[in-house]
Amino acid sequence: MRSDTPQIPRLVEVRKNVLKQNDVIARALRERFREAGVLAASLVSSPGSGKTAFLEKILTLLYPRYRVAALVGDLATENDAARLARSRAPVKQIITGTVCHLEAAMIHSALEDWNLNNLDLLFIENVGNLVCPSSYDLGEDLRFVLLSVTEGEDKPLKYPTIFNSADVAIITKSDLAAAVEFDETAAKRNIQAVRPGMQVFKLSAKTGEGLTEFLGFLESRRARPRAAGA
Amino acid sequence: MRSDTPQIPRLVEVRKNVLKQNDVIARALRERFREAGVLAASLVSSPGSGKTAFLEKILTLLYPRYRVAALVGDLATENDAARLARSRAPVKQIITGTVCHLEAAMIHSALEDWNLNNLDLLFIENVGNLVCPSSYDLGEDLRFVLLSVTEGEDKPLKYPTIFNSADVAIITKSDLAAAVEFDETAAKRNIQAVRPGMQVFKLSAKTGEGLTEFLGFLESRRARPRAAGA
Numbered sequence: 001m002r003s004d005t006p007q008i009p010r011l012v013e014v015r016k017n018v019l020k021q022n023d024v025i026a027r028a029l030r031e032r033f034r035e036a037g038v039l040a041a042s043l044v045s046s047p048g049s050g051k052t053a054f055l056e057k058i059l060t061l062l063y064p065r066y067r068v069a070a071l072v073g074d075l076a077t078e079n080d081a082a083r084l085a086r087s088r089a090p091v092k093q094i095i096t097g098t099v100c101h102l103e104a105a106m107i108h109s110a111l112e113d114w115n116l117n118n119l120d121l122l123f124i125e126n127v128g129n130l131v132c133p134s135s136y137d138l139g140e141d142l143r144f145v146l147l148s149v150t151e152g153e154d155k156p157l158k159y160p161t162i163f164n165s166a167d168v169a170i171i172t173k174s175d176l177a178a179a180v181e182f183d184e185t186a187a188k189r190n191i192q193a194v195r196p197g198m199q200v201f202k203l204s205a206k207t208g209e210g211l212t213e214f215l216g217f218l219e220s221r222r223a224r225p226r227a228a229g230a
Numbered sequence: 231m232r233s234d235t236p237q238i239p240r241l242v243e244v245r246k247n248v249l250k251q252n253d254v255i256a257r258a259l260r261e262r263f264r265e266a267g268v269l270a271a272s273l274v275s276s277p278g279s280g281k282t283a284f285l286e287k288i289l290t291l292l293y294p295r296y297r298v299a300a301l302v303g304d305l306a307t308e309n310d311a312a313r314l315a316r317s318r319a320p321v322k323q324i325i326t327g328t329v330c331h332l333e334a335a336m337i338h339s340a341l342e343d344w345n346l347n348n349l350d351l352l353f354i355e356n357v358g359n360l361v362c363p364s365s366y367d368l369g370e371d372l373r374f375v376l377l378s379v380t381e382g383e384d385k386p387l388k389y390p391t392i393f394n395s396a397d398v399a400i401i402t403k404s405d406l407a408a409a410v411e412f413d414e415t416a417a418k419r420n421i422q423a424v425r426p427g428m429q430v431f432k433l434s435a436k437t438g439e440g441l442t443e444f445l446g447f448l449e450s451r452r453a454r455p456r457a458a459g460a
Contacts, residue, residue, distance in 0.1 A: 014244055046277040046278055047276040047360050047381060047385060047388070047389065048278075048279075048378070048380060048381025049278075074388050075389060075390075075391070076388055076389075076390055077384065077387050079387065079388065100330070100361035127361075128276065130277050130358065130359070131328075131330035131362065132361065148380065151278025152277075154307065155278060157307050158277070158307050158358075159277065159305060159306075160305075160306055161328065173380070176380070176410065179406060180406065
């Protein structure tokens, strides 16, 4: 397919350098999160899978009990930060322009004036994209890939790389499952085909279905022993 | 944001070369389509917006009256080609691997063993992505950007480039509009904010709502005078 585009190898080489540098910054971020005792979790999905609605709900539920904050990436607009701020948690928008993913350096810059010691949980909502974010480590402890019931059960098979880069899958908009004749068995089978053993949550930010279970999971991850002194 | 990533300017320069070469191939494709009297239309959208369901429906409706065919791009799987083939129209899958968009060279290769003189309409379904496909001209006469009612009304504001690269917007899954409390006025206002004067169709591949109007539009575009001898 690429036989007519001889520049590609050079492009790949340049991209490798960018990725390598990203990994260095991501490692430093991960170390900072660990030292400050912050659980950092990122969200990736297609545009419109319900990342922001889900995150607004989670932040609202966690806010009274934990020191939570969020970074949110978009090519344009501060709409998502405005939505998330309704949870009362500190939120910062990262505008990526034409870049279809967040990079570790963007997280680093966004966190410059935040004291991580004042945080328990940090959520990072990536740009809505099932391809570009796969390769960029953001230093997070957990990566969630979201898949809404309206998107089609075969998305894991069509975008295996992003599912492989994630730790946990979340099926969103479960309240619409019946209306779209969502085949949960097929969706879960496809997730397991791409990433055997992957934990899957099914929930609805609208009705609250499945949120208690998900919050329990988050709290169990928070409770894991951290480095001495944290 | 990009101050920590000094390689970016070089990456941009390399990408410019790739794009320039893409435009040369796209121009040649457009000329071939014109000479053969083929109306070529591409579809871009987020993953899960219903491109394949829509296209299967359109191909099925057009097949008895027109010589239609489709190319469909995905990172992995031939699922979409199998679905579209149920329309009985000739279909070819383009597997892009890790590339998040179709390029003109891929279209050129895929068409190598097809005689364009035997076609009236060619549909090209791009990889599900609201960013990457924006910059790649595929030689098509028309580019449709699809937006499902389940995705959120602000997608045009968040992905202005892809809406600007398209000719016509299609709001899909209209049968779910009530269930998701879709705000059609807001969605249309956001489309017009990004691309003033853009024509918008609203339809459902499931119920058939809006399909007659859309087919009428396609036929009117087909009927436009073509080059002498076509």
